[in-house]
Amino acid sequence: MEENFILGKSPLNIDGPEKLSGRAKYAIDMVLPGMVHGKVLRSPHAHAEIVNIDSSQAEALPGVCAVVTGEDLPVLEDLPGDRPTLAQGRVRYVGDAVAAVAAETLDIAEQALSLIEVTYKELPAVFDPEESIKEDTVRIHASSKGPDGEEMPPNVCHYYKVRNGNMEKGFEEADFIVENRFTTGMAQTCPMEPHAALAQVDIYGNVVAWSNTQTAYSVKTKLARLLEVPSHKVRVVVPPHIGGGFGSKTRIKSEGIAAVLSKACLKPVKVVCTREEVFSDTTVKHPFVIYIKDGVKKDGTLVAREIKEILDAGAYTEGTVGAYVTRNSAYGAVGVYSTPNFKLDNYRIYTNKPVGGAFRGFGVAQTTWAVESQMDILAEVLKMEPIEFRLKNMLKDGDLNPEGYKMHAVGSRQSLLKAAEDIEWGKAPKNGTNGNGNGSVVRGKGIAVGCKHFSIQSSSAALRIAEDESLEIRSSVTDIGQGSRTIMAQIAAEEFNIPLEKVRLVTVDTDVTPYDTGQSGSSTTFKAGHAVRLACKDAKRKLFERASEALEARADDLETKGGKIYVKGSPEKEIRIGELFKRIPINGPGFDHGPFLEEGADIIGDATFYPANETNPQGEALPMVGFSYCSQACEVEIDTATGRIKILKFVSILDPGKPLNTEMVKGQIEGGVGTGIGTALMEEMQFSSDGRLTNGNLTDYRIPTSLDFPEGDNIILDIVETDYQNGPYGAKGIGEVVLCATAATIASAIYNATGVRIKDMPLTPERVAQALAEHASNGH
Amino acid sequence: MSKPEIKMTVNGQKRELYIEPWRTLLDVLREDLNLTGVKLGCEGGECGGCTVLLNGAPVVSCMSLAADADGKEIITIEGISENDALHPLQEEFLRLSSFQCGYCAPGLVMSAKALLDETPNPTEAEIREAIAGNLCRCTAYVNIVKAIKLVASQGRP
Numbered sequence: 060m061e062e063n064f065i066l067g068k069s070p071l072n073i074d075g076p077e078k079l080s081g082r083a084k085y086a087i088d089m090v091l092p093g094m095v096h097g098k099v100l101r102s103p104h105a106h107a108e109i110v111n112i113d114s115s116q117a118e119a120l121p122g123v124c125a126v127v128t129g130e131d132l133p134v135l136e137d138l139p140g141d142r143p144t145l146a147q148g149r150v151r152y153v154g155d156a157v158a159a160v161a162a163e164t165l166d167i168a169e170q171a172l173s174l175i176e177v178t179y180k181e182l183p184a185v186f187d188p189e190e191s192i193k194e195d196t197v198r199i200h201a202s203s204k205g206p207d208g209e210e211m212p213p214n215v216c217h218y219y220k221v222r223n224g225n226m227e228k229g230f231e232e233a234d235f236i237v238e239n240r241f242t243t244g245m246a247q248t249c250p251m252e253p254h255a256a257l258a259q260v261d262i263y264g265n266v267v268a269w270s271n272t273q274t275a276y277s278v279k280t281k282l283a284r285l286l287e288v289p290s291h292k293v294r295v296v297v298p299p300h301i302g303g304g305f306g307s308k309t310r311i312k313s314e315g316i317a318a319v320l321s322k323a324c325l326k327p328v329k330v331v332c333t334r335e336e337v338f339s340d341t342t343v344k345h346p347f348v349i350y351i352k353d354g355v356k357k358d359g360t361l362v363a364r365e366i367k368e369i370l371d372a373g374a375y376t377e378g379t380v381g382a383y384v385t386r387n388s389a390y391g392a393v394g395v396y397s398t399p400n401f402k403l404d405n406y407r408i409y410t411n412k413p414v415g416g417a418f419r420g421f422g423v424a425q426t427t428w429a430v431e432s433q434m435d436i437l438a439e440v441l442k443m444e445p446i447e448f449r450l451k452n453m454l455k456d457g458d459l460n461p462e463g464y465k466m467h468a469v470g471s472r473q474s475l476l477k478a479a480e481d482i483e484w485g486k487a488p489k490n491g492t493n494g495n496g497n498g499s500v501v502r503g504k505g506i507a508v509g510c511k512h513f514s515i516q517s518s519s520a521a522l523r524i525a526e527d528e529s530l531e532i533r534s535s536v537t538d539i540g541q542g543s544r545t546i547m548a549q550i551a552a553e554e555f556n557i558p559l560e561k562v563r564l565v566t567v568d569t570d571v572t573p574y575d576t577g578q579s580g581s582s583t584t585f586k587a588g589h590a591v592r593l594a595c596k597d598a599k600r601k602l603f604e605r606a607s608e609a610l611e612a613r614a615d616d617l618e619t620k621g622g623k624i625y626v627k628g629s630p631e632k633e634i635r636i637g638e639l640f641k642r643i644p645i646n647g648p649g650f651d652h653g654p655f656l657e658e659g660a661d662i663i664g665d666a667t668f669y670p671a672n673e674t675n676p677q678g679e680a681l682p683m684v685g686f687s688y689c690s691q692a693c694e695v696e697i698d699t700a701t702g703r704i705k706i707l708k709f710v711s712i713l714d715p716g717k718p719l720n721t722e723m724v725k726g727q728i729e730g731g732v733g734t735g736i737g738t739a740l741m742e743e744m745q746f747s748s749d750g751r752l753t754n755g756n757l758t759d760y761r762i763p764t765s766l767d768f769p770e771g772d773n774i775i776l777d778i779v780e781t782d783y784q785n786g787p788y789g790a791k792g793i794g795e796v797v798l799c800a801t802a803a804t805i806a807s808a809i810y811n812a813t814g815v816r817i818k819d820m821p822l823t824p825e826r827v828a829q830a831l832a833e834h835a836s837n838g839h
Numbered sequence: 840m841s842k843p844e845i846k847m848t849v850n851g852q853k854r855e856l857y858i859e860p861w862r863t864l865l866d867v868l869r870e871d872l873n874l875t876g877v878k879l880g881c882e883g884g885e886c887g888g889c890t891v892l893l894n895g896a897p898v899v900s901c902m903s904l905a906a907d908a909d910g911k912e913i914i915t916i917e918g919i920s921e922n923d924a925l926h927p928l929q930e931e932f933l934r935l936s937s938f939q940c941g942y943c944a945p946g947l948v949m950s951a952k953a954l955l956d957e958t959p960n961p962t963e964a965e966i967r968e969a970i971a972g973n974l975c976r977c978t979a980y981v982n983i984v985k986a987i988k989l990v991a992s993q994g995r996p
Contacts, residue, residue, distance in 0.1 A: 075933040076925065078941030081876015081916030085942065088875040249976050251880050251888060251942040302878070302942030303976050334881040540940025540977045722936045726978065730939065733979035757885035757974065765967040765980040774981050 066553045066788050069722035073545045073559065074300060074538070083300040086271035087255040087331055094257065095124050097320045097330040098168040100158040100175050101340070102150035105184035105411040105750030106197070109148055109177060112158060116174040122167035125323035126175070128158045132319060135284050138382070139202040140216050142375035142414060144285055144315035150179070151199055151374035152411050153751045154339035161320040161328045184411040184750055185214075188371040189348060191408050199374060199409040206382050216376045217385035217407035221393065223461040229363025229400025233354025235440050241351070241429035242819045243802075244743035245371070246344040248418055249762050250539075252302020253337050258317035259327040264288045266318055271301045273308040274577025275535050279569045281311040282318050297537045297567040304539035305734070306417030307341045309579045310380055338755035342416025343744060345384055345407070346371040349429035354400075359443050361452045363400040364461075366392055368426065370407040373414040380416050381407055383580070386682070387514070388422025391799065392430050393461045394510030394686040395471050396452045401461035411750050417579055419734060423511045424799045428820060431507035431803030436816065445807075446479055449508060463675025464683055468783035468791070470714025474690040475508050481710040481775045482506065482692035488707075488812075499699050502707070503812025506692040509799030512683040513792025514580030515672065519573035520590040521665040522551060522598040526640035526658060528622035530555060530562045532594075535575035536587045537567050541794055542723040543583050547591050549719060550787065554595035556620035573665070581792030584719065585684065588787035589668040598664025605639050605656060685783060687791040688714040689731065691804040697812050702828030704740060704805065706768065710775040713797060717780055717789030724793060728776040731797020737763040739802035743821050845909045849874070850918025856905075864900040864908055865889045868915060876916035876945045880974075887973035890946040891915045897953040899972070916945035919952060927995045928952055931986035939977035947973045951987045960991055 077083040114126040129147035145156050158175050162168035185191045185199070191214040198214060205211045205218060230236060256270040266286055272278045275295045283290035301308070317330040332340065347368055354363035368388060372381055385407040392403060407415075418424075438445040453475075454466045479485075488502035521533040530551045538544040548562040555561075565572055575587060603614035606624040610617065610632050618627050625633035642658045656662070672680035694708040711728050718724040741761045745753050754760040768774060783791050802820045809827065810816045815834045819826060842857040849872060858867055865882070868874040868891065877900055878888035884902035891900050892914040920926040925933065928948045938944040947970055954961055954969035961969070966987050967980070975983065 071933060078938060079929040079932050079944050081945045083941060084875065087879060251886060251976055300941060303940040726936055726939055729979045729981050730977045756883055757881050762974060762976060764971045766971050768979050770963050774979060
């Protein structure tokens with residue numbers, strides 16, 4: 060195969076100098092003349108009827124431009140139980156938005172909020188999803204319909220199931236049956252740039268919203284419905300730089316409040332979430348309860364697996380995202396192991412808590428926590444080496460997984476073996492010596508495999524060739540830090556064989572850049588990479604048709620490199636792209652416009668990429684186009700007196716298909732290790748008994764700092780390539796898989812060190828110390 | 840309402856501002872001086888995104904009153920290099936891909952500069968300690984620490 064020109068190498072992030080110099084403008088930095096500030100009044104109750112809202116005093120306060128409540132807005136439900144922009148008749152969690160104020164200063168807006176009098180009638184609330192699903196529990200939403208209008212059990216908003224084989228037969232064949240219950244905590248994505256939007260509505264109902272969203276077009280659609288205008292009147296602009304997203308900037312967030320306030324006062328309104336609002340009012344990582352029952356034969360064959368997952372939805376559906384999390388979490392159980400008899404039932408259940416949404420991993424991380432912990436437990440029961448047990452049951456190329464999906468480009472085996480090698484699996488850890496004097500310090504090693512499908516989505520792109528031989532990409536891909544702008548530029552540079560500096564990307568603007576489903580589900584490189592590649596092909600076809608006459612060759616026989624077009628096989632027959640653009644002569648014949656490319660004109664190619672659905676043997680479409688894999692291994696030190704865990708070494712080995720930018724792929728692995736360790740060890744949103752978030756800030760809810768990771772070369776981030784035919788230039792989507800196995804890896808190491816298996820995460824010092832103490836008091 | 844006059848030097852330029860006594864240094868730098876490289880992340884001194892140097896020492900500007908900067912010298916990310924050149928720390932952050940979304944990068948560079956100004960040859964532990972107040976959600980600080988180490992080893996902060 061011919062070597063790539065720039066793909067697979069590691070050009071630097073094209074936005075680096077701007078970001079590092081502090082000159083990059085993020086949505087939060089936007090200002091407009093005459094801009095006013097929006098703030099939101101939030102519910103103090105977990106569940107209550109709104110009896111009355113009196114905003115007359117707030118409206119009378121000098122400097123207040125608008126006060127809006129749910130009564131002013133249309134009743135919109137994309138799906139039953141969807142969250143309104145402002146509460147309509149009922150509040151369903153502490154922090155639910157009740158009223159919004161726009162004022163000349165933030166101080167005035169805050170003062171106005173305190174003048175709004177809301178009369179509530181409190182209702183019983185429910186916080187535990189396993190309580191919420193009981194027949195006699197309070198109903199959080201009036202409708203009991205699911206997304207397709209089907210009748211649902213109490214407080215269930217989404218349901219997904221997988222069936223494969225015969226469970227009864229499977230468990231009969233098994234020599235051992237092992238059942239366990241695992242749980243995970245509620246976490247926040249914590250992007251460093253808070254959610255922010257600036258909206259301007261004019262007298263014709265035209266809406267412009269500048270925002271740091273990950274999904275420009277879904278915000279556009281929702282704003283049109285919220286403001287009751289045709290969607291062509293709505294323009295969403297996303298500055299090229301976004302301070303992180305990780306899922307919680309998908310779907311409409313602060314844009315809705317900014318837009319309804321701007322409609323009310325016809326001034327530009329800016330809304331910036333406080334850090335506490337980012338915690339409680341954007342979306343959170345769903346807490347899961349996972350019941351898993353496995354049957355294995357003595358020889359180590361996994362013959363049956365039955366899973367039930369309870370997803371804590373919080374107060375609303377979060378539109379289609381809630382349904383996707385319910386479904387996608389199932390895929391965490393089907394991508395690695397062959398399971399001839401498999402049954403899964405996932406229930407997403409309302410509680411009076413903040414709303415669950417997309418969080419890097421999309422539900423798969425929670426499932427992997429249970430599945431990989433269970434694989435360790437089964438290996439122990441079978442007295443098998445845990446890696447050997449995993450390899451024995453691993454899906455290979457050509458196998459059907461429990462969903463009926465035919466596996467290809469499976470990198471799980473390679474990544475697991477490489478992780479084992481890098482952690483020196485089988486070699487005992489050195490004895491711990493750094494105790495605090497109160498208890499012994501022990502060390503252990505752990506290992507686990509993660510998989511994540513990348514979701515099937517579509518994207519359009521346009522590619523413009525200019526007379527100065529530069530390229531302009533029009534794509535609605537937002538760059539939340541993953542580097543997609545650089546990747547898209549690399550693809551165009553590759554297709555035209557030109558330096559990266561000759562490629563630029565237009566700011567995402569729904570008036571200018573075409574449709575894209577948004578940056579979610581590890582989908583961007585796959586779908587938008589294909590779209591940009593195809594748009595380049597289309598533009599090249601048009602370019603070569605233009606050059607065909609001058610080069611006296613068929614367009615099909617032309618190629619381009621370094622700004623030149625040449626005949627394949629006869630590179631001496633060439634013309635520069637710029638020479639195709641002609642200045643109109645001012646004198647003499649030809650002094651007119653004509654059917655040629657004028658100076659300043661352009662050639663535009665475009666394309667829409669729709670992924671081809673792969674099907675199961677019954678011919679049913681499956682919403683997956685492939686799986687990426689990431690195995691992780693670690694060595695940890697546990698202070699058995701305090702329960703504190705120190706990561707001594709961490710290994711993370713990713714199968715990205717073919718990496719398009721190796722350093723950026725490694726950056727994604729590093730980020731996965733960062734958030735993976737944070738959510739495994741320390742991150743958990745906590746609530747009082749009446750549903751108030753008690754740690755909605757970055758002091759009480761800790762995310763990892765530079766002191767929480769091993770020093771020097773003790774973080775190993777590496778790649779094992781697989782031959783993935785369907786990806787653009789062989790690439791898979793990889794943004795989420797990088798953290799799926801982390802928690803199970805660490806729990807495995809804790810078990811290895813102490814003999815204690817912890818089934819609830821995060822693995823906080825309190826939880827670890829308690830588990831160790833219980834273990835000791837049980838006479839172990 | 841009286842707005843006291845405050846004199847400070849920001850990125851080498853003398854400034855005379857009339858500002859309310861309760862306003863934070865973060866607000867004044869971002870809103871009055873358009874220095875948006877000073878990042879707002881938490882307004883509680885938790886994330887480090889708004890770190891600037893006040894008379895050479897790193898401070899989180901969201902927890903500092905602008906009035907307390909009267910008579911003092913402030914350096915922000917916009918002021919650590921001249922013209923379009925990048926400071927060695929910025930250069931190595933770029934070269935080693937030490938940032939992703941870039942939102943924490945200005946604060947990290949300022950904390951690192953403060954460290955290297957004071958301790959030109961820090962140990963890795965000292966580097967990690969110096970940036971422990973700067974949260975980054977995109978990475979695990981691997982290339983951040985590497986870049987700071989590298990600049991220190993070159994002796995050119």
